[in-house]
Amino acid sequence: MLDWLGNRADSLWYWVIAVVFLMLAAWETVRPARPDSGTLLWRWSSNFGIYAVNASILGLLAPAAIIEAYLEARGFPRLFAGLGNVCGDWVVLLAGIVVLDLYAYLLHRVQHASFLLWRLHAVHHADADMDASTTVRHHPGEFVLSSIIGATVAALIGLPVWVFPVYALIAISISLIQHANARLPERLDRLAQTVLVTPGMHRVHHSVDAAEYNGNYGTVLSIWDRMFGTYRQRPHGQDVVAFGVDPFTAPRYARPHWALLLPFALSPTTIQPAADSHAD
Template sequence: MGEALTFSEPIIRFGAFFGVFLVMGAWELAAPRRVQAIPRLRRWPGNLGLSVINTVALRLLFPAAAVGAALFAEAHGLGLFQVINAPGVVAVVLSVIVLDLVIYLQHRLFHAVPLLWRLHRVHHADLEFDVTTGVRFHPLEIVVSMCIKIGVVTALGAPAVAVLVFEVLLNAATMFNHANIKLPQPLDRIMRVVVVTPDMHRVHHSVRREETDSNFGFSLPWWDWVFRTYRTQPADGHDAMIMGIEKFRDPGELQLARMLLQPVRSED
């Protein structure tokens, strides 16, 4: 089963990625939440270019990714769930929930530590907010994130199936909650009970720092409630709020080369 999962993991992940990306992209065209001042053709090449670089870098540095770490832990009896011999369903469900909590805490860490913020601010410097913002991360952030994920997966002894499920859900949720799509407000309120919605996460991309430091969740909204980082709406409203970071407001910053260099540049 391990070899089959190792072989199928990239196929499943890439298939899910492209499927969700196409659906969100089409939905944005059919029912956009905000009118965008900067056209897709100016933003998407850089954002998608980062995604390609990140995918290649991860496959070169971590060929088996987090699923491989889970298979290794299982084969050697490493990690909490392996040691206590937790029932399969329990281990899968708890692993997905704990990994989501770790992503929330990691996200807060990337905002709190200046050196990590220099990497993460590439994600926040997008001047618009749509499905490609969800894949706009600096390669060094992606590498650091994978190292953390592998460490947690090994410590948990998370089942490989749980790790794959988590990765697919995280990628899908990230593209969904960054999408420029319009949801009816009653539906948005209901959905926020179990998943981070675009209106909820959009607040996090505000140019106002107090709003940037809120709504850290990617998949599950519960952690923002528990740790009191939840903010219902942006102060200026969703239509008028300004996205991005004050320093990097020149449209030229949307170029791939400029994004790769942003971490070494000052915000002053």
């Protein structure tokens, strides 16, 4: 059993986030991709404040363990347990990472299609500037919903609980890099997009332009966007310059209360169907 790997990912969680974040913050300070818009302190207090709320909720709910225990008690089939018996735990881990990443893609896509879910998810997009702290800016309502749905799906297919923290640690490390106010050389970024969701790809997803933010929904693997026709790319040499959700891009919306109140202030006009792809 690879329980130890899940336990290790759990115990290293805050250490890995802190180390990756500090390295990126140093990079953002020395070679920022965009100049500071003057909202850094408000944005950091909003983003880390939200993260503290979400981490507390997760500690109280532990949805994966609760739902797995419930389904086990009810005798539901455990497909992944069967896979583990035949192929071993490392195959379960790899398959689990792929399945959780597909779930993340599908949920993200629905969040952009349903106005009810967009109200919550727009809080992540409404960070008028983008840096590594944007990674953890997810409204508590979105966080609770996605945790419960994800845990239910995983428990129904019998995904072992220990796969969660391993995938989550990979996903948040890559997400921190995707959101950093730092730029990889374009050629390297595009090469990595063959398999991974890169900073260049995720920047397009944070564009203020609906034709761009309605695409590139992937978290770790870029294959889902390519497979399902939602891959967006700008022409060579043209990077995104404006982030956020119109009309909430003014500096005053960087303040913490706006991060929580935004779902109640959005109008349906802020969610628009995807236009033609910018694929080149």
